[in-house]
Amino acid sequence: MTTLSPIGPVAGQRKVRRATMNDVARLAGVSIKTVSRVVNDEPGVHPSTAERVLAAIDQLGFRRNLSARNLRRGSSTGTIGLVLEDVGNPFYSGVTRAVEEIARLRGRQVISGSSDEDPGRERELALEFCSRRVDGLLIVPAGLQHSYLVPEMRAGTPVVFLDRPAGDVVADTVLVDNIGGTVEAVTHLAAHGHRRIAFLGDAPDIFTANERLRGYREGCVRAGIGYHEELVAMGPHDESSVATTLQRLQSMREPATAVVAGNNRITVHILRALAGSAERPALVGFDDFELADLLSPPVTVIAHDASALGKAATDLLFARLDGDNSPPRRVVLPVRLVPRGSGEVHA
Amino acid sequence: MTTLSPIGPVAGQRKVRRATMNDVARLAGVSIKTVSRVVNDEPGVHPSTAERVLAAIDQLGFRRNLSARNLRRGSSTGTIGLVLEDVGNPFYSGVTRAVEEIARLRGRQVISGSSDEDPGRERELALEFCSRRVDGLLIVPAGLQHSYLVPEMRAGTPVVFLDRPAGDVVADTVLVDNIGGTVEAVTHLAAHGHRRIAFLGDAPDIFTANERLRGYREGCVRAGIGYHEELVAMGPHDESSVATTLQRLQSMREPATAVVAGNNRITVHILRALAGSAERPALVGFDDFELADLLSPPVTVIAHDASALGKAATDLLFARLDGDNSPPRRVVLPVRLVPRGSGEVHA
């Protein structure tokens, strides 16, 4: 039993060559093919032979080399590549979790990487994954150029974009209803009497930021309060820029009485900037976040489910792997406004 | 240029065989070895030849097969395996981010998986990663049995355990000062006059839960308030069990006036159970979390840095990969109490 072999400062003994099927075969006194049969649970091996082989495997600590196996078999490597913006962001870690979950059910491992909103990095990661011959690719696009993926897609690697669409290829995409979300946010605020509603969004070259801005604009028009350029501040934002912006918005001749935040980070920045200040504008944030309901006032948000997004994208990917070759689909997941208080403050 | 090739419903054209170096060689009119030289930036290729090869690569959308490369070269696969409890938990996603960051600097990809606290799953993941011949393994142990890793460690795969120690192998480990943390929490509460301090921890077979319980106990003794069995409730906990426990603690003849929460999830459950209730016990939570400072009252925590943990473990792993074969090390990272208000409530 391996379990009983002497354990100690293992770091001491360096680089014992890894056992191969050949080593196992020699020790068990069988051919390498028989070892392969045992390892792969193929039928046609005499129980007593199999037992000898298993003993040899255990004794040598053999573990089959998947590189070799994948190379030989040519088909699936049993891996899925996931390129996202930042695993550290709770939203994306929720997505990751969902992807992992489904991949697991389908016997796949997930390789992931964060692009940090850098198109070059996104490309580097995606192509690296392709070199590893992942079975499929899930990408949260950082850039607008995705033609680099065309050879990979042609070679049969399914690609699903999530959260944002691809720049210049036609492919499966799973999005959330960004426009509908901010329309609803503005409508909600207007219904509570607000006429000066500001929008703090991320950098406008980011798809979701731009869509949400469009929704904000449309919401303003629909609510009959008009669209005012001076009430909009697009990012990139950090804590201090958000604070400055809020001050500006509140010290206008006609101050903003309500704010729509373009994503979870901006919402948090706003909350921090507002902490302790008496004069709080009403607030609706895009993206739900943990503890939003426990703040005072509880934060009203446009909620959408990270795991639903991850699940939808992964399901789509596996459908492709299962042979579905219908035209590329675009799935738009609904969002919902969760009123909690911060958006129900009267003007 | 690949970039200009017709793009369309790519899903239509299935399974074009992937180009190999052989295909590239044939197209460029050179030998396969020359292609290999170009792809690997090896010297000794005439610029004009290289150009022809690169053109062929571009035309065919060739991307070298890393399975084959790794098999042939036998050395590094350029991957690191990361087994954690749940990527969805902000603490672990912080760890993941840090690991990824450092791996990236060292030219490695991260393959990760969540064990969900299931030892079998942990083992499955770790061994799967070994089959993929990861260069090293980072593991947040779910179980207490790790001798299954001995053959892998012998074969030269460095393993670093993080957040919790391994069960029965001697290996590098990075922990946080769990005992010191809860000692400090209790000391802090006692200093504010509390004598009935409760502890809500995770399942006691989890190392960190047990350590924190020990720290709690020691803190009580040191503070001279004694250790009372009835003030301790170990998990697993969910929202409703926490609520029930709190009610029990508050309706005792001598009610608990303060609570120490064993981890971030339990803290959140407590906050939710307490929401809106007038009679709030003082609270100190283990693990910092976003927005803790914005709650009312702001939540006092024992903070420790997820990214510091990830970084320390990964640094250690790379040191091993760089040839450091000193005896296994155990690193204990400091924690610090961040007073914010919830722990400063007077009894």
Added chain:
DNA sequence: ATAGGCACTGACAACGCTGTCTGTCATCGG
């Protein structure tokens, strides 16, 4: 003129595994 060196290129084997095909028994029906 010739040896030696340099710049460039290619043939070939092997990494560890699995698919295909072939071989060797023992057993069974007629």
Added chain:
DNA sequence: CCGATGACAGACAGCGTTGTCAGTGCCTAT
């Protein structure tokens, strides 16, 4: 007693790369 059958085992090739070694010219120094 013979051929057919089935259960089991092995030989061999090849997946796509790269390391080793062996050319082939051409140029320079003798």
